[in-house]
Amino acid sequence: MYGSNVAPKKVTVPDLRARKGGEKIAMVTAYDYTMARLVDEAGVDMVLVGDSLGMVVQGLSTTIPVTLDEMAYHCRAVARGLARAHLVGDLPFMSYQVSPEQAVESAGKLMKEGACESVKLEGGQEVAEHVHRIVRAGIPVVGHVGLMPQSVHALGGFKVQGRGDAAEKVLADAIAVAQAGAFAIVLEAIPPDVAARVTESLSIPTIGIGAGAACDGQVLVCTDLLGLSRGHQPKFAKRFADLGTQAVEAFGAFVSQVRSGAFPAAAHTYKPNSATPRTTTPSTPRVLRRDVGGEVDDLDTPLPLDHWH
Numbered sequence: 474m475y476g477s478n479v480a481p482k483k484v485t486v487p488d489l490r491a492r493k494g495g496e497k498i499a500m501v502t503a504y505d506y507t508m509a510r511l512v513d514e515a516g517v518d519m520v521l522v523g524d525s526l527g528m529v530v531q532g533l534s535t536t537i538p539v540t541l542d543e544m545a546y547h548c549r550a551v552a553r554g555l556a557r558a559h560l561v562g563d564l565p566f567m568s569y570q571v572s573p574e575q576a577v578e579s580a581g582k583l584m585k586e587g588a589c590e591s592v593k594l595e596g597g598q599e600v601a602e603h604v605h606r607i608v609r610a611g612i613p614v615v616g617h618v619g620l621m622p623q624s625v626h627a628l629g630g631f632k633v634q635g636r637g638d639a640a641e642k643v644l645a646d647a648i649a650v651a652q653a654g655a656f657a658i659v660l661e662a663i664p665p666d667v668a669a670r671v672t673e674s675l676s677i678p679t680i681g682i683g684a685g686a687a688c689d690g691q692v693l694v695c696t697d698l699l700g701l702s703r704g705h706q707p708k709f710a711k712r713f714a715d716l717g718t719q720a721v722e723a724f725g726a727f728v729s730q731v732r733s734g735a736f737p738a739a740a741h742t743y744k745p746n747s748a749t750p751r752t753t754t755p756s757t758p759r760v761l762r763r764d765v766g767g768e769v770d771d772l773d774t775p776l777p778l779d780h781w782h
């Protein structure tokens with residue numbers, strides 16, 4: 474964690490590459506400014522605006538309908554909340570599969586419009602040329618093999634990949650993406666021994682999600698990690714908090730207090746006009762009183778806009 478008055482050093486691609494086999498990399502997804510600020514303050518190294526936003530934010534059953542414009546919109550919001558962490562934007566379904574040219578254009582859009590610092594794409598040998606071309610354009614790439622949610626229909630559902638002989642394909646795919654120039658690779662839902670083999674075979678960091686402890690880093694979806702998700706939870710999605718229950722309790726308390734009239738009390742209400750001496754001339758713009766972080770500002774003098782944050 475970093476103090477609020479110290480500008481943290483930005484995590485760079487070379488920093489992350491240098492973590493291979495060393496201090497593990499912590500990566501978390503985020504989809505908006507508020508979450509981005511929290512994960513950054515906590516010292517997370519990489520923040521992924523995943524196309525999982527289709528399921529987490531939009532309530533879809535797969536990531537397939539997510540568009541490049543939607544990704545750029547969420548990446549922009551997250552970028553504004555990050556001071557230290559490296560920002561990765563996910564290339565959504567059909568924004569890169571068509572051709573290496575399409576992949577370069579889509580990656581460029583996420584860098585320019587989404588303020589991303591790298592892009593992630595799913596696939597193995599079949600996208601090696603796409604990765605190579607994006608990297609050649611100066612855009613750092615994170616690969617993603619194993620369970621690839623954009624291929625959920627081809628895979629027959631969200632299930633563990635790389636069992637038995639299929640382990641060789643996961644390894645070959647990871648090697649192809651690394652050789653094409655990716656600087657890191659996500660390994661999703663594969664047996665831990667397969668992830669360990671991939672990790673040993675590559676000179677770039679592996680970041681696991683449901684891939685065991687041998688990876689060079691771990692990634693989780695923020696809402697799973699915080700216990701905000703409802704419904705089915707994958708086995709790997711450890712809850713580090715139960716904020717969902719706390720949120721329901723807090724919303725419930727709000728409902729009760731609104732209905733009973735206990736909220737708002739005097740502490741959450743501006744002074745009535747009758748109790749505020751007039752200190753301004755009629756031509757001065759009207760200013761309000763605001764509560765900021767538990768303290769009440771006396772708004773006779775307007776505060777700068779960024780005071781709210």
Ligand code: KIV
Binds near residue numbers: 522
């Ligand atoms: O979209 C996503 O959130 C991801 C992570 C699960 C790695 O790809």
